[in-house]
Amino acid sequence: MADGLRFAPTRYAWCVALVGVLCACARTPAPSVEPPSAIRSPAPSAWPFWQAPAFTLRESARPLLLSEEVREPRWLESDEVWRTVARRIFEKTRSQGIAIHRTSQIELNVGDFYEERIRRGAPVLITIDALTLFAHVALASAFVEIESRIERADLLAMLRRVDGRLSAEAERASPDLVGGYRLARSTVAVALVLADPAHVVPADLEDAVSLEVARIRAHEGLARSPLFDADVDYGAMSPRGDISSFPDDPGTPFFRAAEWLAQAPFLLEASGELGGAPIDVGTARTHTRAALLVARLVAPEGDAIAAVARARIDRIALFAVGGPDDLSPVDLAQMARSSGSDPRWGSDIADTAKLDHVRHASSRLPALFDGSGSARQGADGGAPLRRPPRSMRIVPLRGTPDSFVIERCAFSFPGATSAPDASLERRPTLPSMPIGLSVAAWLESGAAKRSLASLEHPGDAGFDVGLSCADLPHDEISHHGSIYISGLESIAAWLRPSAAERPESPVAARARDRRKLETALVAWTLLRHEMLPFAHRSGRPLSPAPAMLVTPDERRGQVLIEPHPEAIADLLGLLRQARTGFSELGVLASDSRSVSLFEEIESLLSLSLEAAARAANRASTYSELSPDLAQIPARMVALERFAGSAAEPVVIDVHLDIRSALVVEEGTGSLDELFVRVEDPIAQRQVLAVGASIPHFEFMQQAGERLSDAAWRVKSRGEGRPNRDAFTAEDLVATE
Numbered sequence: 001m002a003d004g005l006r007f008a009p010t011r012y013a014w015c016v017a018l019v020g021v022l023c024a025c026a027r028t029p030a031p032s033v034e035p036p037s038a039i040r041s042p043a044p045s046a047w048p049f050w051q052a053p054a055f056t057l058r059e060s061a062r063p064l065l066l067s068e069e070v071r072e073p074r075w076l077e078s079d080e081v082w083r084t085v086a087r088r089i090f091e092k093t094r095s096q097g098i099a100i101h102r103t104s105q106i107e108l109n110v111g112d113f114y115e116e117r118i119r120r121g122a123p124v125l126i127t128i129d130a131l132t133l134f135a136h137v138a139l140a141s142a143f144v145e146i147e148s149r150i151e152r153a154d155l156l157a158m159l160r161r162v163d164g165r166l167s168a169e170a171e172r173a174s175p176d177l178v179g180g181y182r183l184a185r186s187t188v189a190v191a192l193v194l195a196d197p198a199h200v201v202p203a204d205l206e207d208a209v210s211l212e213v214a215r216i217r218a219h220e221g222l223a224r225s226p227l228f229d230a231d232v233d234y235g236a237m238s239p240r241g242d243i244s245s246f247p248d249d250p251g252t253p254f255f256r257a258a259e260w261l262a263q264a265p266f267l268l269e270a271s272g273e274l275g276g277a278p279i280d281v282g283t284a285r286t287h288t289r290a291a292l293l294v295a296r297l298v299a300p301e302g303d304a305i306a307a308v309a310r311a312r313i314d315r316i317a318l319f320a321v322g323g324p325d326d327l328s329p330v331d332l333a334q335m336a337r338s339s340g341s342d343p344r345w346g347s348d349i350a351d352t353a354k355l356d357h358v359r360h361a362s363s364r365l366p367a368l369f370d371g372s373g374s375a376r377q378g379a380d381g382g383a384p385l386r387r388p389p390r391s392m393r394i395v396p397l398r399g400t401p402d403s404f405v406i407e408r409c410a411f412s413f414p415g416a417t418s419a420p421d422a423s424l425e426r427r428p429t430l431p432s433m434p435i436g437l438s439v440a441a442w443l444e445s446g447a448a449k450r451s452l453a454s455l456e457h458p459g460d461a462g463f464d465v466g467l468s469c470a471d472l473p474h475d476e477i478s479h480h481g482s483i484y485i486s487g488l489e490s491i492a493a494w495l496r497p498s499a500a501e502r503p504e505s506p507v508a509a510r511a512r513d514r515r516k517l518e519t520a521l522v523a524w525t526l527l528r529h530e531m532l533p534f535a536h537r538s539g540r541p542l543s544p545a546p547a548m549l550v551t552p553d554e555r556r557g558q559v560l561i562e563p564h565p566e567a568i569a570d571l572l573g574l575l576r577q578a579r580t581g582f583s584e585l586g587v588l589a590s591d592s593r594s595v596s597l598f599e600e601i602e603s604l605l606s607l608s609l610e611a612a613a614r615a616a617n618r619a620s621t622y623s624e625l626s627p628d629l630a631q632i633p634a635r636m637v638a639l640e641r642f643a644g645s646a647a648e649p650v651v652i653d654v655h656l657d658i659r660s661a662l663v664v665e666e667g668t669g670s671l672d673e674l675f676v677r678v679e680d681p682i683a684q685r686q687v688l689a690v691g692a693s694i695p696h697f698e699f700m701q702q703a704g705e706r707l708s709d710a711a712w713r714v715k716s717r718g719e720g721r722p723n724r725d726a727f728t729a730e731d732l733v734a735t736e
Contacts, residue, residue: 075121098515111635112637123687128564136526144537145588158305186227187264189202190213215234216256242535268363269362295329298330317398340354406439406655435698447513447517480573495517561615562691563612563679565616618684674693698722
């Protein structure tokens with residue numbers, strides 16, 4: 001998630017002190033060029049607000065009871081809906097522990113799903129799928145509030161201040177700076193036209209700005225920018241996430257403006273300096289001058305209003321996702337000072353020698369900046385991968401560990417698309433390997449590794465190299481350095497064996513791993529989806545608080561919790577981190593609707609964690625939780641009446657292939673039934689229960705036709721619906 005927060009009043013003194021420290025640092029030239037991670041503003045000592053839930057698991061001394069249930073349960077065989085598939089469901093669960101039943105109806109409300117199965121007499125299992133959906137309901141609500149209340153105003157304030165300052169200065173610019181001012185002003189003007197259609201573009205910029213805006217609104221895909229003379233991914237500016245086309249959605253203008261600022265590249269390197277760079281040295285100098293003209297205004301010592309707005313934008317992005325994947329304006333300004341230039345003075349920006357020192361310093365930064373300042377190695381572990389030219393972007397994209405995995409798996413073969421080379425051949429199809437499986441393999445999913453190993457790509461010399469992405473270290477995700485990193489860690493925790501899992505047959509163990517894999521891919525899709533900036537739609541007004549709106553059925557059916565307390569604990573920690581961090585950073589007030597939603601969902605996760613831990617420990621006190629567990633479906637109903645359906649399908653693009661102009665998209669589907677054999681902690685025997693399961697899809701789409709959630713929901717229910725992940729075929733029981 002990029003963009004926007006407001007400092008709490010109690011943090012104001014700290015902010016002033018920080019700006020003073022940064023300004024003092026700026027007056028003292030550094031002896032050498034530092035990587036961007038070293039020159040970014042420090043985080044407060046409490047960062048990143050991670051709060052690990054406490055729970056204890058112990059080995060049970062009681063012998064395990066396996067395969068007690070040999071008869072088909074009466075609730076399954078007598079139900080008029082399940083009757084036709086009951087035998088197949090029972091046989092599949094008896095042989096491999098689970099079965100997934102695709103229902104004939106589209107079900108989107110998790111609470112209603114569970115209550116309806118309880119009314120039909122089935123024991124229900126609150127799955128990790130369901131708990132993950134509600135965790136992302138809370139995150140989405142927070143981002144809606146941040147975007148609508150804070151981020152849009154910050155973006156406009158920054159753009160208007162920079163536009164005003166640049167326009168005033170351009171009138172008296174020296175000849176060497178005319179081109180830089182024109183590029184900088186045009187870039188900002190494009191963003192302003194997108195965010196505020198009433199904005200009047202100066203006559204001298206109108207032609208250049210109108211050409212860019214036309215390409216953006218047509219979302220042409222990857223195309224040459226008339227302004228930058230380089231390729232820009234205009235397809236990324238098509239409505240995505242939970243927004244739709246303007247004027248239907250007031251959030252679309254801000255989304256397009258933010259995406260333009262994230263995609264528009266001020267290139268610092270030229271074709272004679274780096275193979276594959278699309279511009280010559282003269283153009284690179286113009287780009288660098290334009291970048292410095294903007295950077296000096298949004299740096300701490302620049303324009304006060306623009307700098308504060310940019311700081312808020314960067315701060316929330318750093319907490320939510322992590323560091324940028326290339327140079328931010330503040331990084332560039334600090335790097336210029338470290339190189340002996342002062343970007344506050346036009347004479348230093350105009351000086352070609354000093355300008356080239358800045359450009360050449362950028363080329364000495366790590367081979368591919370991944371947000372942590374570490375160099376990315378090539379496929380053989382030695383030479384760095386070929387990289388695109390170094391650039392500065394006003395609101396840069398963010399570098400994440402899984403993005404590095406995607407990059408390596410897609411590019412670690414001859415013809416890497418990050419630096420097109422006519423002498424190298426690029427495979428004609430995409431993905432080079434399933435992207436989701438690659439990330440899951442990196443997170444140590446055995447089922448993902450087996451699925452990848454079973455794929456055949458004749459003549460593909462890069463496939464084995466791509467598969468090795470699973471060997472990349474992922475220690476960083478255990479540090480919880482951002483909400484996104486904690487989300488990855490929660491997925492990794494789910495994929496790891498739980499102390500609560502009981503020994504199973506090899507067939508059942510593989511089925512369990514496949515089920516974990518699909519849930520992990522769904523969680524990863526939701527995580528990437530929530531972090532797309534300005535792509536959250538508020539929808540209908542929320543009620544004052546998620547109060548209990550439904551009285552539970554007095555029969556209170558049996559409600560069990562998926563036996564994986566470690567995964568539930570990480571989901572709970574993720575929400576605590578987000579709520580605490582957003583509140584401490586001044587984004588969410590303690591009485592906000594999103595905080596109420598966080599608290600209710602955290603309460604559900606805390607109850608689920610307690611139940612899962614007691615069940616794993618075979619504690620005699622487990623039965624004390626039964627009345628509270630029986631309330632969970634009704635509480636879910638209340639939450640969905642407050643915040644909307646938790647299981648609405650979503651889609652997100654995760655990788656663009658430059659040469660084929662295709663993107664890889666990840667999507668989720670509506671609710672399926674998961675039939676699973678689990679241990680009843682009270683009866684101390686295995687029972688068959690039914691829970692909510694979410695399907696996952698990976699497919700390709702034209703770069704200029706990326707899907708929004710609304711478009712995906714139409715596509716996923718029509719004849720052109722993509723195939724579900726192939727590895728799930730063994731577990732499916734089709735509806736007759």
